[in-house]
Amino acid sequence: MQNHYTVLIIDDCLEDRNTYCRYLQKDDECNYQFLEQEYGKDGLEACKQVQPDIILLDYMLPDINGLEFIQELQSCCKDTSPPIIMLTGEGSEKIAVQAMKYGVEDYLVKANTTAKILRLTVRNVIEKKNLQQKLEVSKRRFFTSVENMFDCFGIYVCIRDDNGRITGFHREYLNAAAWENELIGLEEHGSQEEEELFKEYCQVIETGKSFLKEVLCFSNHNNQQVLSKAYDVSISKLENGFVATWRDITKRKISEQALQESQHLIQRIADTTPDILYLFDLEEQRNIYINRQVQQRLGYSPLLIKKMGADLFKNLVHPDDFQRLKNHLKKFASIKDGEILPFEYRIRDIQNQWHWFSSRDTVFTRSSDGKPQQLLGVVREITAQKQSEEALRESEARFRYIYESNMLGIMFWKTNGKVIDANARFLEIIGYSREDLQAGLIRWDEFTPPEWKEVDREAIEQIKNNRVCHPFEKEYIRKDGSRVPIVLGACLLENSINTGVSFVIDITERKRIEKERAQLLISEREAREQAEAANLAKDDFVAMVSHDLRSPLNAILGWSQILRSSSKDEAIKNRGAEIIERNAKAQDALIQDLLDISRIIRGRLQLQMIPVKLESILNNAIDSAYPVAIAKNIHLESEVDSNINNMLGDAKRLQQVVDNLLSNAVKFTPESGHIKVNLRKIENNAQIKVIDTGSGISKELLPLIFERFHQGSNIETKQQGLGLGLAIARHLVELHNGKITAESRGEGKGTTFTVILPLQ
Template sequence: MAQALTVLIIDDCLEDREVYRRYLLQDREYNYTILEEESGERGLEVCRQFQPDGILLDFLLPDLDGLEFLEQLKKQAKAAMPAVIMLTGYGNEAVAVQAMKRGVQDYLVKGQTTGDLLRSTVHSAIKNAQLSQELQRSEERFRTSIENMLDCFGIYSAIRNHRGEISDFRIDYVNAAACEFNQMAKEKQLGKGLCEILPIYRESGLFDEYCQVVETGKPLIKESLIYTSFDKTKAFDARITKMGDGFVASWRDVTEKKQAEERLQESQRLIERIAETTPGIVYVYDLVEQRNVYINRQVNKLLGYTAQQIQAQSPEFLPQFMHPEDLISIAIFFQKFNSAKDGDILENEYQMRHANGEWRWFFSRDTIFTRNADGSPRQIVGTAFDITERKLAEVALRQSEERYRYLSDAVPQIVWISNAEGECEHINQKWDEFTGQPIEQAMGFGWTEIVHLDDIPGMMEKWLAAVHTGELYEHEMRYRSRDGTYRWHLARGLPMKDEQGDIIKWFGTSTDIDDRKQLEAERHRLLQLEQTARAAAEVANNTKDEFVAMVSHDLRSPLNAIMGWAKLLRTQQMDTASINNALETIERNAKSQATLLEDLLNMSRIIQGKLQLNLGKVNLAAIVAGAMETAYPSAHAKSICLESVVDKSIPPIRGDWNRLLQVLGNLLSNAMKFTPSGGQVEVKLLRNGSNAEITVSDTGIGISPEFLPHVFERYFQGDRIHKQSGLGLGLAIARHLVELHGGTIEVASPGVGLGSTFTIKLPC
C-alpha cells in the first residue's frame, strides 16, 4: 500500500503547479495529497492548518521571497520543520544554495525538472526531514538517560572470618565517578577491603547496614548521607542491593553533576572505532536522499571503492552498482521499513558490481536509525557481508541435492535432509511407504508426529549435543508404521558445514532395527532369567545345606538322649525313680522327634501342594481356649503370666479345627520359648470389620529389624533361634495354613528385647 504524504506547492504560476501536481500524482510509491497556494502568506497559513510533509517553494513569490518565507516558517514550525524544496529559475542556483543553508532540503531548477527527478527529490527531502527530526528526538532521549543515571557505581564481595561472619567487603569494581568521589585511583581500591582503605564506613555504621543487606537480602536506600574524607565533606544518595555473597552500590554525588555530553562523545567515538574495525561494510543509508551518508573503509576492500566515492554517488548511479535483477527487490526492501518498528532487523541478499566489474553477493542486516517528523523511517543503519563463496556453494549444493534425491528414492532405507535447526527439507518415498504420512506433512517438524512420545526427550538431547559439537548424530527411536505399531529405527545424520565451520544442513538415514532390538531384548530377558535362576539356586543350595545340617543336629539330639537312656535301662542297675526319669526322657525326646518329623511332612505336603483342610464350622473362642490350656503348663513352669481377651460374640467360621489349633499352638509355643521367666504372653480374639483378628503378644527377646521381613520364610532362623530347638518351619507352616483359610498373618516387633506381636486375620 502506497504511503500517504501531503505536499504543499507554493508558486504563482498555474502552469508550473499543474506540472508538479501531475508529476507527483504519477508516483506509485507514495499517495500524495496536493495543496496549492500562490503567495507566501497563504502558504504559511496552510502550513499552520495542515502541517504538510513537504513544500515545493518558488523562490520568487508576489509577497515574499523564498528566504523570507523560510524565516517565518521556522518561527512558526519551531522544531518540526517540513521538508522544503526550493524552485528556482535557471541560473539561480547560488540563491538556492543560500536557501539550503537556512534549512531547505534540496532545490530544483525550473525548466530542467523531470517527473522522476521531482519525485525522487521529494522522497529524499521528506525522508531527510523526518530522519533529522527522529535523530534529534533520539539524541534528546539519550542525553536525558545519561543525566538520570547515578554517577557512582561499585561491586563488593563479603570477606568472612573462620566463623562465617562478615569482617569486611572486598572491592571488586568501582567506576571512574566512584574513584573521583573517593579521591583514590582504581588500582589502589580493587581487591582491598572497603573498611581497610575507608574506615569511615565502619565508624559511621554503614558497614553494619551493608552486612544486613547481604544477610537479609533486603535492599538499603540512603538519602542525603554526609560523607567526610580527606578534609572534604560531600552529600550523596545511595542504593545498596544484594548480589551473591556481596552487594552492588550506586550513589550520586549531589554536590556536583557529570556532563552527559562527554559520555555521548565518548560513545560516538567508540561506535566509530567499532565500525572501522568491523569486517563487514557498515553504513548509514538515507532513504530520502537515497544515498549512503556514512560508510566505513571496508567498502574499499570488498567493493574496490573508497568511502568517499560511494558517499558522493547520487541515486541515478545506483544501477551501476546494483544488479539489474535486484533493483526492484531493493526498492521493495526499502518499503518494508515503513511498517518496521524500532529495533526490528530486516535482512536482504543482493548482488553488487565490484570496481573490477565482477558481481559479488552480499548479505545485509538493517534497522531503522532515524525517523522523520511524521514517524516514517529516514535513515537506516546496517552491515553487509560478502557471501559470494557461500552462494556459489549453495548453488553447487542444490545441484548435488537433486542428484541425491534421485539416489535416495532408490535406497531401501529412509533417507532425509534437514536444515541446521532440524527442519526436514527432503525425505524419500520410503517414509510414506512405512509411516503412511504424506511427504509434504513430514516437512518442517511434521515428522516428529511419527516419533514415539517416550523417545522424543532422548532424541532432542542427542540432537542438541550433535548440533553443539558438530559431530555425527546417532540415536535409536521408534517410528509409528501404517498399521499403528511402532518399530525401532537407527537414525544417523552427518553435518554439512560452510567455510566458517557452521552447520548448514544434515544428511541422514533411518534404518529399521526392530528385529535386532527384539533379539537383544529377548537375549537380555533370558540372561536376566538365567541370572535370577542361578542366584535362586545358589540360595537354595546354601539354605538346603544349612537345613540338612540343622535337621541332622535336631534329629540327632533327641535320638542320642533316647539311645543313651536305653543303654542305661539295659544295665538293670537303676532304681525305680531313675527308671521313671529315663522313660520320661525317652518319651519326651521321642515326642520332640515326632514333632520335627511332622513339621517336615507338613512342609513337604505344602511344597507338593498336597496339604488339605478338613473344613467345618469352627468356634475360634474354643480354639483359643484349647491352645491356652495346652500352653499353660509351659507358662506355669517359667512363671509366665498367660492372659487372654476373647470376644465370644464372634460367629463360627468355616475352617479346619486341628490346623487352626496347630497355628495358634505354634505361636504360643514360640512365645513361651522366647519369653524369659516372669514375662507375659497375651492372646486376644477380637472382631475387626469383616475379619476375626487373633493376636499373640509377648514380652520376650523380640525380633531385630533385619530379621523381621524373613520370619515366615522356610528354614530361615534368626540369631535367637540358635539358642532354641526347631527347624525354622513352624512359622512358614503357620502362614501357609492361615492363607489356606483365606486369611493373613503378620508380625511386628519394636526391636530386640522389646517383645513381638503376631496377628492372624481370618474372614468371618
C-alpha cells in the first residue's frame, strides 16, 4: 500500500522542477502530489494554504535566497514548519553548514543528485518527520499516564563535582504521588540504608544495569531492630541520571512479618516429617496447606501447589488414576472420625516424570451438618518399590518374548555337558529336533569341534569363578556334520552352581560379509593406487605442458629480439623467420592436441563423414614425413593396395591418425633406421600398419601408451609433445568403429602400430 505525500518544489528553473517530479514519480513505495513555485514569496504563501509534507528548496531564488526563505517560513509557521531539503547548483560547505544551522534536514548538489539519491533522501526526511511526530505524541501520553499513577514516579539527574564524581541527584520530574512520599538515598551522606541506596543508584548510572529491590529501613527499639519503613523500588538508567518507580509497602511488610512468626513454629514441625503432609478442602477441591517435602519429592513449591487450586488433580494426577482418586474421595462421606483410608496413585513432577505415592487420609474437620470438610493426609513415595515390581515383570516378559521369538538361540545346560532345555532357534542352529532334545541326545560338549574344546574349558572356568563368561566366537558341529560359526555368551542361573543359560547367535552371514568386506578393501586399495597414479600423471602433465608450451615460445621470443637487433643481416632474417615459423607451428600443434583431448573428454568431438580414399591419406602422410626421414637417413618404405574401395569417414581426422603414427615412427627411430607403411584389405576391413626399428616400448609401458599423458618413462629419450597423440588417435579410430593396437618386443626393438577400419 502506497503512502500519499504533498511535495512543494520552489525553484526558478522549470527543467529542474520537471526532473524532480519525474524522479519522485518512479518511487514504488510513495505517491507524491507536486506543487511548484518559482519565487520564494509565492512558496511561503503556498505553505500557509496547503501545509506540504516536504519542501524541495533551491538556494538561489529570484527574489530571496534559501536561508531567508527558511527564516520567514519559521517565523510564520513556527512548530508546523514542514521539513526542507535544500538543493544548489554548486556545492558549498559554508552554505551547507548554514543551512543545517537554520534547520534544513538535508543538502544536495544538483549535479550529483540522481533519481535514486533524491528518492531515498525525500523518503528518509518524511519518515524522520513521522517518527518525530509519533515520539512527541508518545511523550505526551507518557507524562499524562504517570501523573495518574498510584505509584511514585520520578526522573533524577546526576550532580557531579569538578572531577566528574557523583555527589547527589537533582529532581527533574516527580509525579503527584512522588511529592508526597519522596525517594530516599539521593545524597551521598545519610543513614546506612540511604548510603547503600546512593551507591546502588551510582552503580546503575555507571553500568546501565537496572535493579528491582525491596528497601527495608529499621529503627532501634529496646535494643531490637524494628521495621520502620519499607519500599518496593525499581531503578533504570536514563541518559545522565535514572528513572525510578516506588511504593510504600510498610504496612504489608509488618503484616507479613507477624504472619510469618505465627506460622514459623507450625512449619518447623511439619518440615521435620520425611513424608508429604497436607490439608485438603473437600468442598473447594484444593490444598489448604502442604509442607516443603513436596518440593524435594516433586519440585513444586508449596505456593505453586496452592495456586493450582481445584486444577491440582487434573494437572498432576496420572489420567489412569484420576477417576480412581475421585472415587476414593467419595468414600469419606461415610467413614467415621479417626478412620484411615489408604490409596496408591501417580503424580507428575516438575520435570514431567511420574512418581508413585501411597497416601493415608482421614477426616480433619466437618461442616455444621456433619459432612467431611477437610482431610488430613500423609503421602509416602513408593516409586522405587513400583519400579522394582514393574522391572521384574518386564524382565520376565522380555525373556519370554526373546525365548519364544527365536531371534537368537537360547539353551539351558548343566556343567557336565547336558542340554536340559532350548528354544526353537537354538535347535535350528545345531540342526537337531525337539524330539532329540527330549530324548537327551543333545550335549553341548559333543557338538563342540575338538579344536574348540580348550576354549570351552576356559569359558567354564570363567563361569565358575565369575558366574558369567564374556561372549566369544567358536563353531558348532551340526547334526548333519556341517559346521556353523556362532557367538556364545553364558552365565549361571541365580542360586545355582552347575546350571546355566547360554545365548547363541549364528554369525554365518556376518562371516560372509566380513569376507566380502576384506575383498572390497583390497579393491578399494587398488582403486586408490590407480587414483594416486592418475593424480601423479596429471602433475606430470602440468609440468610437461608448462615446459612444452614454453620451449617454442622461448625460441620465438629469443629470435624476435635477435631480428630486432640484426635487421640488416638477410641470412639471420631468413633463419630467424624459419625458426619462428617452425616453433609457432609446433606450439599450434600442441594447443590443437589439447583442444582435441578436451573435446574427447567432454564428448563433443564431431566427425564430418564423407567417402574417403585411404591410399591418398597414406600418401599424404608419407609425403609429410619424408623430408624429416631423409634428414635422419631413415629408409621409408610403403606398400599400398590401390584397389581398396573408399570408406565412409572423416578425411581430416583419419589423416591426423596416420600422420601421428608416422611422425612418431620417424621421431623415435634413430638415424639409418627403417620404417615400413602398409595398407591392405583384410575381409571387409582396411588394415594400416606402421612398422619401425626405433626405440621400442617396454612391456610395462605398452598397455598405457594409448592413455592420456603417457609418453614414455625414459627421460633421455623423451621427445617434445604432451603424450596426447596416441590417445587422440585411439579415440578417432574408435569413432570410425575401428581398432588400433601396438606391439613391441621391448625397448630398442622397434614398434608396430596396426589400425583396422571397416570399409562398410
